[in-house]
Amino acid sequence: MNFLEEKVNALxxxxxYRELPINDTPIDAIIELNGKKVINLCSNNYLGFANHKRLIEASKKALDQYGVGAGAVRTIVGNMRIHEALEETIAKFKKEEAALVYQSGFLCNLGVIQAVTTEKDLILSxxxxxxxxxxxxxxxxxxxAVYKHSNMADLERLLIEKRSQYEQVLIITDGVFSMDGDLAKLPEIVKLAKQYNALTYVDDAxxxxxxxxxxxxxxxxxxxHGQVDFIIGTLSKAIGVVGGYVCxxxxxxSYLLHRSRPxxxxxxxxxxxAAAIIEAFHMLESSDEYTLxxxxNARYLKSKLQQLGFDIGHxxxxxxxxxxxxxxKTMAFSKQLLDNGVYVSGIIFPTVSKGKGRIRVMVSALHDKDxxxxxxxxxxKTAKSMHIL
Structure with missing residues (x-):
């Protein structure tokens, strides 16, 4: 395995090269990382549900009723009533006809895209x-074919050039782009899809x-609502548990249950x-306090960073x-921040393009102004000491 050792040495x-930190506490505003308490600003636990008492209690009850595992794939004996209840809950919350749950958001995209397209189709991403x-x-x-980021003229160019050559055309976009935090131009995408008889697919993780x-x-x-054909979401970010779904x-x-490989x-x-996720959706349905x-917190943090002169993109x-x-410099900044008591992960190639390194700050409902x-x-202080600011 010398070739892999060489690649690691090159990093x-x-x-x-990065070593994974070890967290010894629940995902909260302050966590114990590598044996030291630090402010957590890199979790996807947007609403603080990952350690919420209501989700924990719901999960415990399901453990007593169903055990720790489903025991099989959905098509054999792994389709429990709680899975059906979860999908009904998600579909109702999202105001869609149906929902199908996957073991992760990543698997959801792997499983849906390959199942709903054939060699006679075109994907525009x-x-x-x-x-x-x-x-x-x-x-x-x-x-x-790939269109330039959120460039509707480029997307329409591809539709004009290629639509007539294929049975189905599937336009795929993130709803929120995870590295920059910008929104897809979804109304324009839907309009183009209708104009050129294409399908729409939104990953709303x-x-x-x-x-x-x-x-x-x-x-x-x-x-x-009713104008996007495939709506993808995760159950491991704002919902705070694990899994993914398509609505x-x-x-x-029905088709995906027969042809989606996961x-x-x-x-x-x-x-x-599944039980914890159902409880999370009930909490969202009953109150908007967590999202508010x-x-x-997000507006407060952005304002503070901008006032200091940081470039926080768009x-x-x-x-x-x-x-x-x-x-x-990005990785060095991330490491120094951790040493100083703030955990924010450095994001570099291949996650983003070369030369586009950044620290991605993830605020949550768990944080307070202090x-x-x-x-x-x-x-x-860390940025100034490193001549970043």
Whole structure:
């Protein structure tokens, strides 16, 4: 295995090798990382549900009733009543006909894209779509083309050039782009899809629980219910547990249960996780206090960082990048911040393009103004000591 050792050594020499930190506490505003208490500003636990008492209690009850595992794939004996209840809950919350749950959001994109497209079809994908979409597109037999990020003129150019050559054309976009925090131009995408008889597919991993009424997501935010064919979401970010789902028509769900490989060849979600997720959706449905607190914290933090002169890109969501550029400096900044008491992960190639390194700050409903002030103070002092600010 010398060739792998050489590759690892190359990462170390380039200054971009990272060792995974070890967390000994629940995901909260302050965690114990590598044996030291630090402010947590890199979790996707937007609403603080990952350690919420109501989710924990729901999970415990399901453990007693169903055990720790489903025991099989959905198509054999792994389809428990709690899985059916979960999908009904999600579909109702998202205001769609049906929902189908996967073991992860990544698997959802892998499983759906390849199942609903054939060699007679074309996929048009935004150039900044998530890695799971990119891999899902690679698994498909359809032809592929990439349009420039959120560039509707480029998307229409591809539709004009190629639409007549294929049976189906599937336009795929993130709802919220995870590295920059900007929103897809979903109304324009839907308009083009209607004009050129194409299908639409939105991965709303960072929009579900964050945008729209009570966190219903990007489709709800833009008032496009019934106009997007495939709506993807995760259950591990704002919902705080694990898994992914796709919402759409009843026919879509029925077909995917027969042809989506993660359902045919992988054991279904743990029943305790399903129970916790159901409780999370009930909490969202009954109150918007969590999403309101998240957005209040996000606006507060963004304002503080901008006042100090940091470049936070063009984020439209709680995702807040601090743009650095140089990859080595990005990783060094991240490490120094951790040493100083703030955990924010450095994001570099291949997650983002070379020369686009950044610290991605992820605020949540768990933070309060005092914690955020402390974090900003540490970020400012560290940046100045490293001549970043």
């Amino acid at each position: 170390k020499e380039a200054g971009i 935004d150039e900044l779509n998530h890695a799971s979409i990119i891999d899902g597109v690679k698994l498909s037999k359809a032809d592929k 960072h929009g579900s629980g964050v945008l729209g009424e009570h966190g219903r997501g990007t489709v709800d935010h833009f008032h496009l 759409g028509s009843k026919a879509m769900k 359902h045919l060849f992988s054991t279904s979600m743990q029943p305790s996780a 607190k998240l957005w209040d 984020s439209e969501t709680p995702i807040t990048p601090i743009m650095i550029g140089d990859e080595v 914690i955020l002030d402390r974090a900003v103070d540490i970020i400012e």
